[in-house]
Amino acid sequence: MCRSIKTLRPPMTPEVHDEDIRAAALQYVRKISGFRAPAAHNQEVFDAAVEAVAAATAELLDGLQVRGLPAR
Numbered sequence: 001m002c003r004s005i006k007t008l009r010p011p012m013t014p015e016v017h018d019e020d021i022r023a024a025a026l027q028y029v030r031k032i033s034g035f036r037a038p039a040a041h042n043q044e045v046f047d048a049a050v051e052a053v054a055a056a057t058a059e060l061l062d063g064l065q066v067r068g069l070p071a072r
Contacts, residue, residue: 008057010066025053
């Protein structure tokens with residue numbers, strides 16, 4: 001779907017930072033909305049979507065269990 005979003009789970013990416021999660025969320029919302037930068041009247045909902053996707057991504061990554069790796 002969006003080739004610029006990289007896999008963030010271990011072992012593909014050993015260290016994932018908040019910036020990585022937010023960048024992936026931003027790319028996702030841009031792709032879904034069709035806007036690289038939303039108009040001023042859409043900025044609030046755009047930013048809220050990025051934050052919601054970032055939170056869901058962080059929750060997913062925190063909950064994943066990858067075989068062969070110790071639980072976080």
